[in-house]
Amino acid sequence: xxxxxxxxxxxxxxxxxxxxxxxxxxxxxxxxxxxxxxxxxxxxxxxxxxxxxxxxxxxxxxxxxxxxxxxxxxxxxxxxxxxxxxxxxxxxxxxxxxxxxxxxxxxxxxxxxxxxxxxxxxxxxxxxxxxxxxxxxxxxxxxxxxxxxxxxxxxxxxxxxxxxxxxxxxxxxxxxxxxxxxxxxxxxxxxxxxxxxxxxxxxxxxxxxxxxxxxxxxxxxxxxxxxxxxxxxxxxxxxxxxxxxxxxxxxxxxxxxxxxxxxxxxxxxxxxxxxxxxxxxxxxxxxxxxxxxxxxxxxxxxxxxxxxxxxxxxxxxxxxxxxxxxxxxxxxxxxxxxxxxxxxxxxxxxxxxxxxxxxxxxxxxxxxxxxxxxxxxxxxxxxxxxxxxxxxxxxxxxxxxxxxxxxxxxxxxxxxxxxxxxxxxxxxxxxxxxxxxxxxxxxxxxxxxxxxxxxxxxxxxxxxxxxxx
Amino acid sequence: xxxxxxxxxxxxxxxxxxxxxxxxxxxxxxxxxxxxxxxxxxxxxxxxxxxxxxxxxxxxxxxxxxxxxxxxxxxxxxxxxxxxxxxxxxxxxxxxxxxxxxxxxxxxxxxxxxxxxxxxxxxxxxxxxxxxxxxxxxxxxxxxxxxxxxxxxxxxxxxxxxxxxxxxxxxxxxxxxxxxxxxxxxxxxxxxxxxxxxxxxxxxxxxxxxxxxxxxxxxxxxxxxxx
Numbered sequence: 279x280x281x282x283x284x285x286x287x288x289x290x291x292x293x294x295x296x297x298x299x300x301x302x303x304x305x306x307x308x309x310x311x312x313x314x315x316x317x318x319x320x321x322x323x324x325x326x327x328x329x330x331x332x333x334x335x336x337x338x339x340x341x342x343x344x345x346x347x348x349x350x351x352x353x354x355x356x357x358x359x360x361x362x363x364x365x366x367x368x369x370x371x372x373x374x375x376x377x378x379x380x381x382x383x384x385x386x387x388x389x390x391x392x393x394x395x396x397x398x399x400x401x402x403x404x405x406x407x408x409x410x411x412x413x414x415x416x417x418x419x420x421x422x423x424x425x426x427x428x429x430x431x432x433x434x435x436x437x438x439x440x441x442x443x444x445x446x447x448x449x450x451x452x453x454x455x456x457x458x459x460x461x462x463x464x465x466x467x468x469x470x471x472x473x474x475x476x477x478x479x480x481x482x483x484x485x486x487x488x489x490x491x492x493x494x495x496x497x498x499x500x501x502x503x504x505x506x507x508x509x510x511x512x513x514x515x516x517x518x519x520x521x522x523x524x525x526x527x528x529x530x531x532x533x534x535x536x537x538x539x540x541x542x543x544x545x546x547x548x549x550x551x552x553x554x555x556x557x558x559x560x561x562x563x564x565x566x567x568x569x570x571x572x573x574x575x576x577x578x579x580x581x582x583x584x585x586x587x588x589x590x591x592x593x594x595x596x597x598x599x600x601x602x603x604x605x606x607x608x609x610x611x612x613x614x615x616x617x618x619x620x621x622x623x624x625x626x627x628x629x630x631x632x633x634x635x636x637x638x639x640x641x642x643x644x645x646x647x648x649x650x651x652x653x654x655x656x657x658x659x660x661x662x663x664x665x666x667x668x669x670x671x672x673x674x675x676x677x678x679x680x681x682x683x684x685x686x687x688x689x690x691x692x693x694x695x696x697x698x699x700x701x702x703x704x705x706x707x708x709x710x711x712x713x714x715x716x717x718x719x720x721x722x723x724x725x726x727x728x729x730x731x732x733x734x735x736x737x738x739x740x741x742x743x744x745x746x747x
Numbered sequence: 748x749x750x751x752x753x754x755x756x757x758x759x760x761x762x763x764x765x766x767x768x769x770x771x772x773x774x775x776x777x778x779x780x781x782x783x784x785x786x787x788x789x790x791x792x793x794x795x796x797x798x799x800x801x802x803x804x805x806x807x808x809x810x811x812x813x814x815x816x817x818x819x820x821x822x823x824x825x826x827x828x829x830x831x832x833x834x835x836x837x838x839x840x841x842x843x844x845x846x847x848x849x850x851x852x853x854x855x856x857x858x859x860x861x862x863x864x865x866x867x868x869x870x871x872x873x874x875x876x877x878x879x880x881x882x883x884x885x886x887x888x889x890x891x892x893x894x895x896x897x898x899x900x901x902x903x904x905x906x907x908x909x910x911x912x913x914x915x916x917x918x919x920x921x922x923x924x925x926x927x928x929x930x931x932x933x934x935x936x937x938x939x940x941x942x943x944x945x946x947x948x949x950x951x952x953x954x955x956x957x958x959x960x961x962x963x964x965x966x967x968x969x970x971x972x973x974x
Binding site for chain 1: 796799822827829840843844845853854858
């Protein structure tokens with residue numbers, strides 16, 4: 279608390295000092311140029327807010343910034359939400375035997391070894407536990423559907439405190455059934471699975487689990503009747519539809535795997551640098567570390583996250599093109615301004631204003647358009663992004679009303695169907711640092727757009743502009 | 748204050764060379780008033796622009812306030828214009844985006860940008876505007892005032908910052924007779940009071956006859972007019 283306050287205080291004071299220095303420098307060195315540029319922005323008359331060209335340019339550019347802020351806020355939010363769901367629903371690092379047929383018998387020794395070396399892992403280990411993950415067959419009225427069954431240990435002490443360590447969040451459960459999770463055949467299923475099959479807590483489901491090896495007649499399987507003790511929700515639709523949780527003790531009993539497990543799960547506090555921990559873990563494994571295969575959630579879901587990132591990059595590129603169109607608008611406006619201010623430029627030069635100042639003046643003009651566009655577009659964008667759900671709801675209601683008025687009967691319009699994204703709300707993440715970056719880039723590009731007309735203006739000879747009369 | 752030595756200037760128009768200035772020699776003392784007269788297109792304005800170092804001669808030397816002008820030193824030229832020279836143009840060239848007070852303050856701001864310490868810029872500008880009779884138009888924009896008032900504002904703008912050399916190119920060219928007299932009287936009175944050097948380009952006979960030292964530009968040569 280104390281350190282973060284000091285950090286915040288120093289950041290704030292540095293920002294203030296920087297602003298003061300910037301203001302001083304602007305006033306000391308560019309006051310006149312900015313003053314003239316502001317007047318050119320305003321136009322001839324005190325009665326109008328801006329001159330027409332500037333107004334159009336500013337409007338267009340503000341719109342571009344607005345769109346960029348809203349779209350990227352939604353994209354950021356969407357990406358963060360998906361990532362969060364994924365992180366929450368999956369297990370971070372999984373240690374399995376290199377031979378996938380082989381179970382791990384000395385899991386206690388491995389867990390102890392990792393715990394002993396937790397300093398080498400930067401104390402980033404949240405928990406380590408053995409886990410069995412198998413594919414089972416779920417019987418639904420004579421049909422079979424493949425489902426993943428994940429077994430993790432349940433501590434009796436935790437159960438007494440109504441706490442299920444390392445399980446996903448339970449959204450609905452029966453306390454009495456849960457208390458018997460180690461002794462009885464009790465399962466926790468995903469909320470989506472329950473919805474899909476219409477199951478309630480207390481219902482009995484039948485699964486077929488592999489047991490032992492493969493024989494001449496086929497694989498030996500074990501039928502198990504499980505009672506649903508609760509529903510979990512990870513936020514990741516695939517998991518919530520296809521995963522069944524049972525306790526490790528139950529799984530070992532049902533599958534005849536006493537003191538054995540198929541994998542060891544390592545949960546981390548911080549998922550950054552997950553690859554580092556993967557490498558480090560191998561170094562601390564006992565005996566021959568190459569008997570084990572180590573995979574991370576990033577390895578498993580890397581493609582999905584990369585696809586998300588690619589979508590965001592593509593969207594940024596498309597929106598970047600829009601910004602470029604806005605910049606082109608500023609270039610045209612600056613160019614037209616230089617043309618219309620030829621005589622003023624000539625007179626300012628005759629009065630002794632340097633070519634450098636003329637250049638700065640017109641670059642300032644373009645940057646000011648960029649600045650105000652970022653200010654208006656950015657502020658509106660943040661406001662719109664924060665209230666996007668309300669706006670969408672309003673538009674949905676409006677469309678539904680119009681639909682009813684015109685056709686008298688129509689199905690409810692949902693602009694963003696919840697079942698596709700599987701979010702309770704529209705995820706929006708207005709990252710201020712990201713918006714500031716957009717603003718900076720826009721301002722620099724605006725200045726760049728104004729540079730060439732400004733260069734042209736600075737090269738005007740005063741006598742050329744005056745002689746025309 | 749101003750010394751010209753062997754100034755030449757040639758324009759090329761439609762492939763034909765026009766020798767506008769053909770070896771001009773001129774010396775103007777501090778506080779002197781001179782006029783340059785001549786037919787339209789004789790090169791009067793070109794000569795004035797060269798003196799005001801907003802145009803470059805093809806050949807010859809120029810001194811302003813005993814400083815030899817090097818036309819290749821752009822920054823130095825800007826500085827001399829900012830600190831020593833005031834312009835009065837026929838079309839005024841007041842900045843339309845600024846009010847009259849700001850138009851008059853502009854040369855002072857430019858001087859300040861060149862690290863000249865100026866106290867109370869606004870007060871100085873207001874005093875000059877009061878001197879030219881425009882204290883009631885301080886916050887008006889150029890488009891909101893008459894031609895005569897614009898001419899007076901231009902005079903104030905040229906004089907602000909104690910300019911030593913005032914170059915006036917047809918200062919009464921756009922004015923009716925009444926306003927012309929007013930501007931002439933104003934210039935004369937101000938010159939007596941502030942003792943600046945005034946070079947006037949004109950073809951206004953009435954204005955020219957009031958000037959003690961007159962020159963005529965003819966065939967690119969400057970000739971003194973003896974009364």
